[in-house]
Amino acid sequence: MLIELPCPIPYVLAMDHSNYPNDYIRGILNSVKTIALVGASANPARPSWIVTKYLLERGYDVIPVNPGIAGTELLGKKVYGSLAEVPAPIDMVEIFRNSEAAGPITDEALALDPLPKVIWMQLSVRNDEAAAKAEAKGIKVVMDRCPKIEFGRLSGEISWQGVNSRMLSAKKPVLSGKGFQKLSLNRP
Amino acid sequence: MTDRLPGFDTLAIHAGAAPDAATGARATPIYQTTSFVFDDVDHAASLFGLQAFGNIYSRIGNPTCSVLEERVAALEGGTAALAVASGHAAEFLTFHTLLQPGDEFIAARKLYGGSINQFNHAYKNFGWNVVWADSDDPSSFEAAITPRTKAIFVESIANPGGVIVDLQAIAAIAKRHRIPFIVDNTMASPYLIRPFEHGADIIVHSATKFLGGHGNSVGGLIVDGGSFNFAGDDRYPMLSKPRPEYGGMVLGETFGNFGFAIAARVLGLRDLGPALSPFNAFLILNGIETLPLRMQRHSDNALAVAEHLANHSKISWVSYPGLRSDRYHNLAKQYCPKGAGAVFTFGLKGGYEAGVKLVSNLKLFSHLANIGDTRSLVIHPASTTHRQLTDEQKTQAGAGPEVVRLSIGLEDKEDLIEDLNQALDAA
Numbered sequence: 001m002l003i004e005l006p007c008p009i010p011y012v013l014a015m016d017h018s019n020y021p022n023d024y025i026r027g028i029l030n031s032v033k034t035i036a037l038v039g040a041s042a043n044p045a046r047p048s049w050i051v052t053k054y055l056l057e058r059g060y061d062v063i064p065v066n067p068g069i070a071g072t073e074l075l076g077k078k079v080y081g082s083l084a085e086v087p088a089p090i091d092m093v094e095i096f097r098n099s100e101a102a103g104p105i106t107d108e109a110l111a112l113d114p115l116p117k118v119i120w121m122q123l124s125v126r127n128d129e130a131a132a133k134a135e136a137k138g139i140k141v142v143m144d145r146c147p148k149i150e151f152g153r154l155s156g157e158i159s160w161q162g163v164n165s166r167m168l169s170a171k172k173p174v175l176s177g178k179g180f181q182k183l184s185l186n187r188p
Numbered sequence: 189m190t191d192r193l194p195g196f197d198t199l200a201i202h203a204g205a206a207p208d209a210a211t212g213a214r215a216t217p218i219y220q221t222t223s224f225v226f227d228d229v230d231h232a233a234s235l236f237g238l239q240a241f242g243n244i245y246s247r248i249g250n251p252t253c254s255v256l257e258e259r260v261a262a263l264e265g266g267t268a269a270l271a272v273a274s275g276h277a278a279e280f281l282t283f284h285t286l287l288q289p290g291d292e293f294i295a296a297r298k299l300y301g302g303s304i305n306q307f308n309h310a311y312k313n314f315g316w317n318v319v320w321a322d323s324d325d326p327s328s329f330e331a332a333i334t335p336r337t338k339a340i341f342v343e344s345i346a347n348p349g350g351v352i353v354d355l356q357a358i359a360a361i362a363k364r365h366r367i368p369f370i371v372d373n374t375m376a377s378p379y380l381i382r383p384f385e386h387g388a389d390i391i392v393h394s395a396t397k398f399l400g401g402h403g404n405s406v407g408g409l410i411v412d413g414g415s416f417n418f419a420g421d422d423r424y425p426m427l428s429k430p431r432p433e434y435g436g437m438v439l440g441e442t443f444g445n446f447g448f449a450i451a452a453r454v455l456g457l458r459d460l461g462p463a464l465s466p467f468n469a470f471l472i473l474n475g476i477e478t479l480p481l482r483m484q485r486h487s488d489n490a491l492a493v494a495e496h497l498a499n500h501s502k503i504s505w506v507s508y509p510g511l512r513s514d515r516y517h518n519l520a521k522q523y524c525p526k527g528a529g530a531v532f533t534f535g536l537k538g539g540y541e542a543g544v545k546l547v548s549n550l551k552l553f554s555h556l557a558n559i560g561d562t563r564s565l566v567i568h569p570a571s572t573t574h575r576q577l578t579d580e581q582k583t584q585a586g587a588g589p590e591v592v593r594l595s596i597g598l599e600d601k602e603d604l605i606e607d608l609n610q611a612l613d614a615a
Contacts, residue, residue, distance in 0.1 A: 057234070160251060170202070
């Protein structure tokens with residue numbers, strides 16, 4: 001039995017953006033494949049570069065978006081200047097910009113066809129107005145969270161760093177099959 | 189899945205620990221290895237660049253130690269923790285992460301004698317200057333603040349026992365001046381007091397004491413409360429400035445609310461080296477599983493012994509906040525209603541000589557310089573732990589010549605009282 005803290009609230013109700021149920025986050029990370037990362041950086045010291053690399057290693061198809069470095073390659077992936085220029089359907093838009101910039105980026109995401117399934121704003125980024133617009137179109141929204149930290153927390157990887165994962169389980173963590181130091185999101 | 193937060197006792201047993209992913213071993217394995225094989229060259233680069241979670245080398249992190257870290261982080265209600273070789277190492281790495289040469293920090297005068305020495309003497313070599321304040325008078329902390337003050341440090345229950353610190357009053361001052369508030373929670377353990385709930389930003393532990401609890405392993409913990417925002421704060425360059433050690437990474441920004449714990453690990457533990465052995469981590473983890481049971485018994489036994497001594501003809505005073513007449517009793521009711529801990533002091537009418545005699549007459553109490561063992565312990569601070577302090581410092585630290593300190597263990601309280609009676613009769 002996996003005991004997950006804090007108390008999950010079914011997300012069919014209005015989402016509490018201060019307290020996401022673990023199943024909500026896990027469901028998103030399990031269902032998306034193509035992630036457009038807006039605010040990608042070519043600097044390996046920046047959190048956005050680190051998250052891009054981590055998500056690529058976990059099998060996500062990360063498409064970097066940044067008009068300043070459009071046309072270059074970042075971690076082997078072509079960088080696009082805007083969401084509209086990305087030639088493939090996008091499952092999740094990950095916003096690595098400040099809270100204010102998250103508004104117009106969400107508008108761009110809502111103009112995509114097909115619509116993304118998820119809009120995810122990075123740790124410290126929160127724009128409730130943009131979130132409400134996206135949710136009105138049936139899009140799931142996550143704010144003020146880091147997908148790398150969430151993946152690490154739900155899989156158990158982050159525990160190797162002494163971080164309080166707020167997860168208790170009497171079941172084994174599951175190796176992801178891609179090496180000894182990668183764990184699967186899907187703990188029993 | 190459950191809809192309620194697990195209780196403290198459940199966390200004490202389960203937090204951080206799961207059956208081993210490779211073998212199913214249910215007890216946390218002792219990963220007695222220096223190093224960990226990388227999955228491939230790219231994985232190695234990711235680990236060294238702090239871009240992936242994982243294990244490299246046991247000076248920086250070890251899977252047995254990380255279970256201990258998460259366990260204590262969960263019990264304290266923090267975001268992350270770092271296990272180190274001792275409580276002293278925990279203090280050292282905490283200040284190393286916060287202070288630059290020429291900086292100051294304010295510390296309560298009533299502290300473990302070893303901490304007083306570390307702050308007064310060892311830190312001078314680094315240019316870190318301690319300024320002392322009186323924990324019974326929170327305003328003395330505010331009065332000591334200067335533009336170079338980078339931290340405030342107190343013990344929740346102060347060694348050598350009997351002092352409960354008004355954490356909320358000092359935390360309010362720290363918050364007002366945007367200074368991290370560090371609490372050494374060794375004497376209370378999170379079972380009795382959870383300092384983050386009272387405004388602490390960072391907690392340090394000597395796990396040697398009640399967390400381990402069996403007198404068999406030296407260890408320390410630093411716990412990050414996640415409450416102090418270091419990002420963008422120029423006063424704390426280890427967290428707010430690009431680090432040349434990591435290609436210009438800004439740790440406080442990259443790791444958010446557990447950035448302090450990461451910085452203490454990757455700038456402090458990595459480069460200075462006081463790592464905890466996995467074997468010690470294993471023993472401390474075993475101890476923590478029974479922490480709630482032990483702390484209650486420690487406190488109940490200590491109250492019974494303190495009540496007995498308070499009525500003894502050869503004793504002039506007993507300083508134990510569990511006693512109704514004690515000056516700290518109201519603070520004890522506020523901060524640690526379950527009990528006031530195992531450690532307290534009393535004064536002998538016969539002074540220094542009577543203290544020395546009592547220690548040698550006791551048969552069940554062990555004469556040694558530790559606290560928080562299953563066994564009951566006794567020490568005469570003036571002739572041992574606080575010997576290096578001046579007479580004035582001894583008195584200020586609650587360790588005058590007539591003072592005896594007890595750390596009450598888990599034995600039958602009747603046996604402890606009988607041993608004290610025979611030793612006092614002969615003293």
